[in-house]
Amino acid sequence: xxxxxxxxxxxxxxxxxxxxxxxxxxxxxxxxxxxxxxxxxxxxxxxxxxxxxxxxxxxxxxxxxxxxxxxxxxxxxxxxxxxxxxxxxxxxxxxxxxxxxxxxxxxxxxxxxxxxxxxxxxxxxxxxxxxxxxxxxxxxxxxxxxxxxxxxxxxxxxxxxxxxxxxxxxxxxxxxxxxxxxxxxxxxx
Numbered sequence: 001x002x003x004x005x006x007x008x009x010x011x012x013x014x015x016x017x018x019x020x021x022x023x024x025x026x027x028x029x030x031x032x033x034x035x036x037x038x039x040x041x042x043x044x045x046x047x048x049x050x051x052x053x054x055x056x057x058x059x060x061x062x063x064x065x066x067x068x069x070x071x072x073x074x075x076x077x078x079x080x081x082x083x084x085x086x087x088x089x090x091x092x093x094x095x096x097x098x099x100x101x102x103x104x105x106x107x108x109x110x111x112x113x114x115x116x117x118x119x120x121x122x123x124x125x126x127x128x129x130x131x132x133x134x135x136x137x138x139x140x141x142x143x144x145x146x147x148x149x150x151x152x153x154x155x156x157x158x159x160x161x162x163x164x165x166x167x168x169x170x171x172x173x174x175x176x177x178x179x180x181x182x183x184x185x186x187x188x189x
Contacts (some may be wrong), residue, residue: 005067015055019048022069025142029070032137033077036108043080047073067148072137076154124174128167136167 026047031040048071058068125133131153138149150160 009170015048015052017149018051018065018069021065023048025066026069029073029137029142030077033073034080039080043073043076046076050076063151064148067144069153070142070144070148070152098165120175124171127174128170130164132167132170135163139164 023044027040027044030043030047031037034040034043047069051069054072058065062068063071125136127138134153135146135149138144138152139146144152146160146164147157149164150157153160155163
């Protein structure tokens with residue numbers, strides 16, 4: 001990824017290739033993080049804009065372009081969370097009453113549910129420690145290597161492998177219990 005223009009930005013062909021190879025994975029990651037496909041699309045644009053602006057600082061010795069993009073995505077999600085918290089504080093102070101009705105709330109929940117993993121897997125993932133879940137999702141869903149996931153999470157590869165092992169073990173146990181209960185209830189019906 002060394003092709004840059006005179007102002008340090010990525011040239012068009014290099015950016016196009018980087019975008020095409022990674023846009024779907026970045027969108028999936030962001031959709032999982034924010035739970036809203038429309039917001040995920042907006043944040044995806046932010047990620048690639050930030051990539052264009054910071055391309056001159058990319059260092060191939062520190063990781064792959066894919067891991068670099070996921071690192072940018074993590075930063076964008078954190079910034080969005082901060083913006084969201086500030087916005088909620090403002091709304092709480094100003095409104096004193098709900099700004100959405102029950103129908104609006106129901107439609108929002110339907111959109112969020114449509115973008116998430118199946119309920120069973122989502123509950124099992126929700127029971128994982130956040131650090132374990134992050135590594136598991138980066139490896140299992142975003143297809144990063146353990147080393148790349150470690151770089152995104154800013155931890156050592158050994159720690160990432162331990163977190164991944166713990167996450168897999170806990171998920172296996174959770175899913176086995178859920179399937180056993182579901183099967184048993186089905187047989188009782």
